[in-house]
Amino acid sequence: xxxxxxxxxxxxxxxxxxxxxxxxxxxxxxxxxxxxxxxxxxxxxxxxxxxxxxxxxxxxxxxxxxxxxxxxxxxxxxxxxxxxxxxxxxxxxxxxxxxxxxxxxxxxxxxxxxxxxxxxxxxxxxxxxxxxxxxxxxxxxxxxxxxxxxxxxxxxxxxxxxxxxxxxxxxxxxxxxxxxxxxxxxxxxxxxxxxxxxxxxxxxxxx
Numbered sequence: 001x002x003x004x005x006x007x008x009x010x011x012x013x014x015x016x017x018x019x020x021x022x023x024x025x026x027x028x029x030x031x032x033x034x035x036x037x038x039x040x041x042x043x044x045x046x047x048x049x050x051x052x053x054x055x056x057x058x059x060x061x062x063x064x065x066x067x068x069x070x071x072x073x074x075x076x077x078x079x080x081x082x083x084x085x086x087x088x089x090x091x092x093x094x095x096x097x098x099x100x101x102x103x104x105x106x107x108x109x110x111x112x113x114x115x116x117x118x119x120x121x122x123x124x125x126x127x128x129x130x131x132x133x134x135x136x137x138x139x140x141x142x143x144x145x146x147x148x149x150x151x152x153x154x155x156x157x158x159x160x161x162x163x164x165x166x167x168x169x170x171x172x173x174x175x176x177x178x179x180x181x182x183x184x185x186x187x188x189x190x191x192x193x194x195x196x197x198x199x200x201x202x203x204x205x206x207x
Contacts, residue, residue, distance in 0.1 A: 001175065002175050003161075003163075003173055004129060004163075004172060005030075006024060007023075008022065008024070008094070010093070011187075012091060012093050013185060015186075016041070016186035017041070018041040018187035019039075020187045021038040022036070023035070024036075025083075026053065030053050031055040032051070032055040032056055033052040034050070035050040035052070036050075036084075039187050039188070039190060040187065041187055042088045044072065044073075044189070045075065046070040046073065046195060048068070048071070049065050049067075060201060061199065061201025061204070064199045065199075065201060065202055069195065070194050070195045071196055071197065071198035072197050073198050074198070081206060081207075082095070084206060093178075095125070095176075096176055096178075098122055099122055101122060102118040102119040102120065103146075105143075112149055112151070113149050114148045114150075115145070115147045117146065118144055118146050119141065119143070119144075120134055120137065120142075121141050136167035136168070137163075137164070138166070144161060146160060146162065147159070158178075159175070160173050160175045161173070161174040
């Protein structure tokens with residue numbers, strides 16, 4: 001998934017109830033950037049956090065966060081957090097299923113290709129668009145253009161939501177792609193000597 005100043009990639013292995021995700025929020029030019037290396041193996045989750053940007057050192061407890069180790073997460077403290085959590089009871093990486101529930105119009109444009117509009121207010125629940133962007137869109141949020149592609153087996157392979165400019169926010173595309181269905185491997189848990197418990201400063205940063 002890419003767009004909205006962030007990108008993410010990973011794999012989900014349903015048989016073992018495990019997943020690996022790499023998330024980048026911001027870039028080298030940002031005041032603050034975050035690189036998250038996440039491993040989920042139900043019921044546990046771990047994250048290795050790397051902070052960057054000129055504002056990184058001013059974050060409370062920053063020296064406890066940039067550890068170069070995996071921090072074990074308390075599931076009760078990240079429940080519902082789209083960046084940190086993973087729901088193996090309702091697997092929807094990148095929130096595409098939630099987005100499709102907001103489709104208001106769709107038409108086939110070719111073999112396995114589609115276009116239409118959707119109510120992007122669903123995107124906040126999906127975790128792909130910040131609520132402030134949706135609020136700035138106002139009535140436009142009810143009818144935002146999108147395109148989608150299916151693979152030869154009829155499975156979603158790409159979805160692009162074209163967010164128009166609104167308020168202080170520039171126009172942007174949110175792009176989600178899926179590939180290698182059935183080829184994922186079980187995620188490997190981090191070695192015990194590379195794991196620490198996440199400190200309260202970590203939860204304060206994301207809550």
